[in-house]
Amino acid sequence: MSTGTPLGDFLRARREALKPHDVGLPEHGRRRVPGLRREEVALLAGVSSDYYVRLEQGRESSPSPQVLDAVAQALRLNPEATDHLNRLCLDPSQRPHDRNGAGVSQQLLQLLDGWEQSPAFVLGPALDVMAGNSLATALHSGFTRFDNLARMVFIDPAGRAFYQEWERAAHSCVAELRAAYGHDPDSARIAEVVAQLTRDSTEFAVLWRMHEVKSKSQEGKHLRHPEVGDLHIRFAAFTVNGAAHQQLVVYQAEPASPTAAAFEELATLATQRAGR
Template identity: 80%
Template sequence: MSKGTPLGDFLRGRRDAVKPRDVGLPEHGRRRVPGLRREEVALLAGVSPDYYVRLEQGRENNPSPQVLDAVAQVLKLDAEATDHLHRLCLAPSQRPRDRDDSAVSPQLLQLMDGWEHTPAFVVGPALDVMAANSLAVALHSGFDRFDNLARMVFADPAGRDFYQQWERAAHSCVAEIRAAYGHDPGSSRIARVVAELSDVSGEFARLWRTHDIKGKSQEGKHLKHPRVGDLHIAFAAFTVNGAPHQQLVVYQAEPGGPTATALDTLRSSTTAEVTGDGA
């Protein structure tokens, strides 16, 4: 983690990503920064340079929503990143109190276990896998451990074979942890995961510095399992009522398609191994 403030780190990271030409400014002469200068952001946002410097340095404790929206517009932030910017400005007393969301409810576990043909698992803010049904475990059996999605992508060699669109998976993992970090910048678990993965993966460290924001939503995935081959998965994530820091992740295949057949094969072979029928 940086030694700066969460707000300052975010503003600097996103300021570096915006080129002068992106906001209609000339690029004459040598520039000592990769993106916009502080004074350029201040000018375009309609605030004084000194005010913007205080904002980046964490010395401005109560910026107005109008100022934050103006800065977001200059930095070309989308709606999700703009919300993240506003969250970073909340005082500790304005943030939700810490909750013990380390346990998955028995009702949710029972629900997932009933989905014999659907891989499903629950993740926490740092993408720790908190619970999974048997098909989800079988789906990720090629990894050393099915414990943390970001570690599996960046630190397990199996990740590059399993995720056929590895760059997209890598970017999504980092952006999702960034989004969670905005809700709880003081999270010790997120700090540990970021520190550990930054040490072992230069790619993770580089992506973390971009400050891209993206929560889990719905998209497709192209996976390759070592036993059943290519899988084209429809993916969705849902916030868990009563445990807002948990997300239920569900993978589905097109009914009757090759991926559904492959998942059935994986389920059958795994069941046979457990019962001993495959001996």
């Protein structure tokens, strides 16, 4: 994952992503390092340079909320990135996580199966597909496996054809993994997924080092299925109560749209194949 600390790695990446003009500072001459200097962040945050250096080097692991707020403002972090910064400073005993890997509840499985016109699936914190209804399986039938969204985006040969806005999907995928990592930096499964993707995808490795943070939200997607063609969908992600960091993802089509017709065709194909 990294040779530094989660907090130090995050601060360094966000500092290096900023230019002096982004924060209203003058830029004189050639710089030996990318982005802002440590002393510039310290100045903007109102802390000593030595203190900020200790933060980045992992020698100061319990900064006050006031200091974190000041650093977040200095680095121009949005609310989600600021929350991530605060989570990285939590003691392990304060982190909500599920080491036993709770499965998908029977009630949720029944709910998935009841959505016959909408692909729906459940994701774990490392973007593992924990369960999905028949339409979700049919939608992703072009992939070698419907198992982990990050692997499917970056490694599976079908990823670039399926996700028509591949770069957007790639950035979103990495940012979601980074957000999950902030909740549980000691997660063995997240570490395993990140290690595999870093080894097998240069593009993932570059994006992972950027430390961008974003959870799933409601937005649209442009997909292309090998059998039913282009799909323009809306989707929503919901936190599953009682299950640590599980997400329920539901894809929807506009009523009476070509995508709705394509979903019906996919459902028919899935039924036919199940009956063979």
